[in-house]
Amino acid sequence: xxxxxxxxxxLTRKYxxxxxxxxINIHVSKGQIYGLxxxxxxxxxxxxxxxxxxxxxxxxxIEIFGQNIQENAKQIYPRxxxxxxxxxxxxxxxxxxNLEILARLRGIHRRDAVPYALSxxxxxxxxxxxxxxxxLGMKQRLxxxxxxxxEPELLILDEPTNGLDPIGIQEMRNxxxxxxxxxxxxxxxxxxxxxxxxxxxxxxxxxxEGKLLEEITIGELRKRNRRYLEFQxxxxxxxxxxxxxYFNIIDYEVHEKGNIRIYSHLGEEGQLNKVFVENDIEVxxxxxxxxxxxxxxxxxxxxxxxx
Numbered sequence: 001x002x003x004x005x006x007x008x009x010x011l012t013r014k015y016x017x018x019x020x021x022x023x024i025n026i027h028v029s030k031g032q033i034y035g036l037x038x039x040x041x042x043x044x045x046x047x048x049x050x051x052x053x054x055x056x057x058x059x060x061x062i063e064i065f066g067q068n069i070q071e072n073a074k075q076i077y078p079r080x081x082x083x084x085x086x087x088x089x090x091x092x093x094x095x096x097x098n099l100e101i102l103a104r105l106r107g108i109h110r111r112d113a114v115p116y117a118l119s120x121x122x123x124x125x126x127x128x129x130x131x132x133x134x135x136l137g138m139k140q141r142l143x144x145x146x147x148x149x150x151e152p153e154l155l156i157l158d159e160p161t162n163g164l165d166p167i168g169i170q171e172m173r174n175x176x177x178x179x180x181x182x183x184x185x186x187x188x189x190x191x192x193x194x195x196x197x198x199x200x201x202x203x204x205x206x207x208x209e210g211k212l213l214e215e216i217t218i219g220e221l222r223k224r225n226r227r228y229l230e231f232q233x234x235x236x237x238x239x240x241x242x243x244x245x246y247f248n249i250i251d252y253e254v255h256e257k258g259n260i261r262i263y264s265h266l267g268e269e270g271q272l273n274k275v276f277v278e279n280d281i282e283v284x285x286x287x288x289x290x291x292x293x294x295x296x297x298x299x300x301x302x303x304x305x306x307x
Contacts, residue, residue: 003066004063004066005028005154005186006026006027006064006188007025007026007027007063008025008061009025009063010023010024010061011023011059012057012058012060013046013047013050013055013058014058020046021043021046021210022210023060024043024060024211024212026215027215028188029203031186032203033176033187033189033200034186034188034189034204034205035189035191035204036191036205036207037194037197037297038192038207039301042208042210043207044190045158047190047207048082048156048188048190051064051069051156051188052084053069064076065154078106078150079154080152080153081146081149081156082155082156082157083143083147083157084156087143087146089139089142090131091131093131094127094130094131095127096114096115099114099117099145106149108150116149117145117148118145120175121142121145123138123142137164137165137168144172152185153185154186155187157187158190159190160172160176161191161196169196173200194294203215203216203217203218206297206300213301214300225292225296226263226290227266227289228261228262228266228288228289228290229266229269229272229288230261230287230288231276231285232259232283233258233260233276233282234283234284235258235281240252242281243260243272247265249265251264252264259285266288269286269288
C-alpha cells in the first residue's frame with residue numbers, strides 16, 4: 001500500500017488530438033499543503049477534475065489513501081472535500097439553507113456541521129442573507145464551507161481565492177494553514193498566483209502545457225535561492241564587457257530595463273560601481289537581493305505568471 005495520501009501514475013487526459021494532461025506523477029504526503037502551480041490553461045483544473053472523478057482519465061491511475069479510485073470510489077470520496085471552479089448554490093436560499101440541503105444529501109448527522117462550516121469561513125454573521133445577494137468572493141467562501149462541512153481528511157481546492165479581496169485572501173490563507181496544522185487535513189491547492197502558493201504550500205508541483213516539470217519543497221527551493229548584486233545601468237552591453245574584462249565575472253544574468261544580476265563578488269559593489277562610472281556608464285540602482293519563487297518559475301518554464 002502507498003504511503004501517499006494522493007498519488008497519480010502517468011495520469012493523462014486527451015481531447016481528440018490535444019493532450020491537456022500528459023503522464024503526470026503527483027505525490028502528496030499527509031498533513032501537507034501541496035501547491036499545483038501553473039499558468040492558466042496549464043492543465044491544473046483538468047488534473048483536479050480527474051482526481052475528483054469528474055473527468056475520466058485517458059490513461060493512468062489515481063490512488064487516494066493508498067486505494068485506486070476507480071475500484072474504491074464509494075469508500076474514498078466521503079473522506080474528501082473539494083471546490084473546483086465556481087460552486088453552484090440555490091440563489092433564493094440562505095447559506096444555512098443551502099448547506100442544510102447538502103448535509104441531508106450527504107448523510108451528515110453531526111448537528112453543528114453547518115454552523116461549524118459557516119463560522120470557519122466567516123459567513124455566520126448574516127444568517128438571513130440570500131445567496132443571490134452574495135459577492136463572488138462570498139460564494140467562493142460558501143463553496144469552501146460546503147467542502148469542509150463533513151471534516152474531510154483531504155481537501156482539493158481549485159483557485160480558491162478567486163474573487164476575494166486582499167483581506168479575504170489573507171483570511172483564507174490563515175484558515176487553510178490552521179486547518180492543516182490543527183486538523184492535519186491534507187490540502188491540494190491550485191493557483192497561477194506565485195505569492196499565494198509561496199505563502200501556503202509545503203511542496204510545489206509546477207505544471208506547464210500539461211506536463212509536471214518538477215516537484216520541490218519550499219525548503220529546497222529556498223536553499224536554491226542565491227543572493228546577488230543587482231545593478232541598473234545605462235549601457236548593459238558595455239557593462240557586461242567590463243565585468244568580464246576587469247573582474248573575470250561570468251556568473252551573471254542580463255535582465256530588461258538595464259538590470260544586471262551578479263552572483264559572485266558579493267560585497268564588492270563599490271569596486272564594480274567605480275569601474276562603471278570611470279567608463280561613462282551611469283548607475284541608477286545598486287541593491288543586494290536574492291532569487292524568488294518567480295525567478296525559479298520563469299527559469300523553469302519561461303515567461304511570467306501573476307504575482
